[in-house]
Amino acid sequence: MQSVIEFFAQYKTISVILHVFFVISGMGAALVSDVLFNSYIKDGRIQKGENGTLGALSGIVWISLGFIVLSGLFLFLSDPLRYATSVKFLIKMTIVGVIIINGYVFHRLIHPSLQKINFVDTQVNHKYVRLRKLAFTCGAISALSWLIAFVLGMLEHVPFSYAEALVGYGVLILGGVFVAQLIEYKLTRNK
Secondary structure, eight states: OHHHHHHHHHTHHHHHHHHHHHHHHHHHHHHHHHHHHHHHGGGSSOOHHHHHHHHHHHHHHHHHHHHHHHHHHHHHHHSHHHHHTOHHHHHHHHHHHHHHHHHHHIIIIIGGGGGGOOSSOSSSOHHHHHHHHHHHHHHHHHHHHHHHHHHHHHSSOOSSOHHHHHHHHHHHHHHHHHHHHHHHHHHHHOO
């Protein structure tokens, strides 16, 4: 086990560089996707070309997430005792887990119907109203999670326990989802 730790410790700088690069790539693609999504729905529908652009950005996010998990594992293996007790590392990996689950939900439930959802009409099939609301929820969770993970990565240390950090993250996510639902409500009621 010691030789494994020494191997990953020797290449830790490369792991850190890869980790930061893919966090920035994934976060950038996710945030651009959120901005474009909000721009695309102004006419009420996601067009085929727009959906293709969102799909391409999604591919960048998924590739980035794969490398984030892999480089995070390499970092962990460079000093398992330190990282196993690091609140900063543990909360970031929890957030990455949320991003992965959120992305899976979006791509499994929403993406196949994205072009069928009317984003401005309240008098549509209830299935699509639920998917529209879920799309806004997933967008809020994605944007906030990426930003919080990025900010955590920039901090020297986290002055909270894991439980406190998790509660804080949960409160921010709930607030973001609430705001996203208000935006969805206002968008559909103003047309």
